[in-house]
Each structure stands twice: as C-alpha cells, then as structure tokens.
Amino acid sequence: MDDKDADSSMTGAEGKVCPLPAPALRAPGPPLLHVLYFAYAADAKSLPRQITLAQRLRAAKVSLSFRGDTMDHEARWNARYRAAGDDYLFGIEPNHFLARRAHLFQDGHTALSVADGEGRNSVWLAEQGLKVTAVEISPIAVAKARKLAAGRGVEVNFAVVDLLAPDWPPAAAENAFDWVVAIFIQFANASERPRQFAAMKQATRPGGRILLQGYTPRQLEYKTGGPPFVENLYTPEILRAAFPDWTFEELVEYEDEIAEGSGHRGRSALIGMVARKAQA
Numbered sequence: 468m469d470d471k472d473a474d475s476s477m478t479g480a481e482g483k484v485c486p487l488p489a490p491a492l493r494a495p496g497p498p499l500l501h502v503l504y505f506a507y508a509a510d511a512k513s514l515p516r517q518i519t520l521a522q523r524l525r526a527a528k529v530s531l532s533f534r535g536d537t538m539d540h541e542a543r544w545n546a547r548y549r550a551a552g553d554d555y556l557f558g559i560e561p562n563h564f565l566a567r568r569a570h571l572f573q574d575g576h577t578a579l580s581v582a583d584g585e586g587r588n589s590v591w592l593a594e595q596g597l598k599v600t601a602v603e604i605s606p607i608a609v610a611k612a613r614k615l616a617a618g619r620g621v622e623v624n625f626a627v628v629d630l631l632a633p634d635w636p637p638a639a640a641e642n643a644f645d646w647v648v649a650i651f652i653q654f655a656n657a658s659e660r661p662r663q664f665a666a667m668k669q670a671t672r673p674g675g676r677i678l679l680q681g682y683t684p685r686q687l688e689y690k691t692g693g694p695p696f697v698e699n700l701y702t703p704e705i706l707r708a709a710f711p712d713w714t715f716e717e718l719v720e721y722e723d724e725i726a727e728g729s730g731h732r733g734r735s736a737l738i739g740m741v742a743r744k745a746q747a
C-alpha cells in the first residue's frame with residue numbers, strides 16, 4: 468500500500484490489494500444502530516467474510532462508518548518496505564524540518580528517533596555528533612537503516628520496537644534523552660496517539676525536547692504523503708492539548724514542496740513542533 472500513507476484500497480498481509488466497495492455497504496434508511504466498521508482489517512482472504520458481515524448488518528438496518536487500520540502496523544509497514552526493494556521509501560536525506568534545525572543539536576547530546584523507518588534521520592543525527600538510539604516496528608526497515616549507517620560510517624543503536632506497546636519505554640529509556648525526534652509518525656490514530664505521545668514524553672529527560680514533524684488536515688487535499696485519515700493528522704490545537712505542561716519553542720503550520728523518496732513528494736501541508744519538557 469502506498470503511504471500516501473494508506474489509501475482507499477487495502478493491502479493484505481500477502482500484499483494483495485483489495486478494494487472495499489465501502490459506499491455500497493452503507494445502510495439505506497434510518498439506522499437502528501451505528502457500527503464503526505474497521506475496513507483496513509481486511510486482506511484478500513478475509514474480505515469476502517467482511518462483505519457478508521457488512522451485508523447482514525445492512526439488512527438489519529445497522530448503519531456503518533468506515534475507518535482504517537486494525538491491520539497491524541508491523542505487517543503493513545513490512546509489506547511497504549519489502550515492496551520498495553533496495554530503494555529507500557523516504558530517501559536517505561534527513562527530513563527538512565529536522566535538518567534546518569541543525570544548530571539545536573550539540574555534540575554529545577543523546578537522541579531517540581522514534582518510528583525511525585529506514586534510518587535517514589537517525590543517521591543524520593549521528594553525523595551531527597549525537598549518541599542516537601532509533602526504534603522502529605519494521606525489522607525490514609531496520610535492516611535497511613543498519614546498512615545506511617554502516618555506509619555512512621556512523622553508529623546508531625537500532626532496535627525493533629512497537630512504540631505503542633504498554634511496556635515501552637523500559638526503565639533504562641525513561642527520562643533518558645536530550646532529544647526525542649518524531650518525523651511523520653502519523654500511523655497512530657486518535658485513540659492510539661495518547662499512548663504514542665506518552666511513550667515519547669516518558670523517554671525525554673526533564674528539560675529535554677521533542678521535535679515533531681507531521682501533516683495537517685489540509686494534506687488531505689494534496690495527497691502527496693501521509694495517512695488519508697483526518698483523525699491521524701495534527702492541528703496546532705491537537706498538539707497544544709497533547710503537551711499541556713510543555714514549553715512550545717516552535718509550533719509552525721506551513722506548506723512546502725517536499726521530496727523524500729517516493730513516499731513523500733510534492734506540495735505538502737505540514738506542521739512542525741519543538742517543545743521542551745519541564746525541569747523536574
């Protein structure tokens with residue numbers, strides 16, 4: 468599936484694309500009950516069962532709404548990175564919002580790059596002299612990231628990690644990092660986001676900072692990258708509410724032409740944040 472971060476078709480665990488005839492499954496007439504239907508759980512095998520279930524619900528006058536993504540993050544992202552072969556889906560250059568802030572990063576700082584993908588950002592941070600840990604759910608992406616780091620002659624401590632796992636971060640990573648860097652981590656929907664942000668906050672040391680780059684809802688018009696679900700996207704209000712006791716050093720909403728591999732390309736509606744955790 469193209470991340471444009473996902474689209475209105477589905478890729479199953481076997482990589483088959485299954486268009487879901489979503490509008491055809493909507494219930495006619497007034498609904499008796501409303502069900503949130505998890506369209507992205509379907510793959511080639513389970514799609515017929517899902518359609519039958521949806522048709523039965525429709526016959527029972529149950530209205531359905533569709534939202535993405537119960538298919539697990541690891542399988543979906545592995546499929547994407549595998550499909551890219553030797554190419555780097557988001558390129559090998561650092562994200563621009565990050566790279567333009569090189570002056571903020573000092574030799575010897577520690578950084579955690581979350582959902583690091585194929586390593587373009589963690590490798591760049593290591594090249595700035597930081598001690599970098601990178602966590603990412605896809606082992607295929609991490610293998611590519613290791614190759615990138617070796618080729619550029621830097622060390623990064625890579626780990627395959629589910630950022631949403633309830634036991635992450637481990638005690639050793641709590642309050643540990645000067646920087647937590649989170650570039651395009653909008654795989655998380657609105658109900659997953661609190662867990663995701665909580666893990667990032669826990670990993671930041673008192674007085675440390677999070678640098679975050681994402682898309683705003685306006686990106687749904689551009690379709691040049693990012694998930695197609697408005698609930699996954701950020702507004703300044705969402706970010707301010709998510710970090711109530713943090714100091715915002717920057718919170719900018721802007722548009723730019725970006726060229727990050729084949730995954731993120733073209734005019735984009737972006738948001739960038741640098742926020743500092745209170746001293747203990």
Ligand SMILES: C[S@@+](CC[C@H](N)C(=O)[O-])C[C@H]1O[C@@H](n2cnc3c(N)ncnc32)[C@H](O)[C@@H]1O
Binds near residue numbers: 581584586602605630
């Ligand atoms: C749009 S990509 C961005 C990758 C990288 N940050 C970059 O900018 O090149 C989103 C990344 O989130 C990773 N991801 C998805 N779910 C995750 C999870 N639960 N825990 C950790 N990483 C996850 C994906 O595998 C993918 O590499």
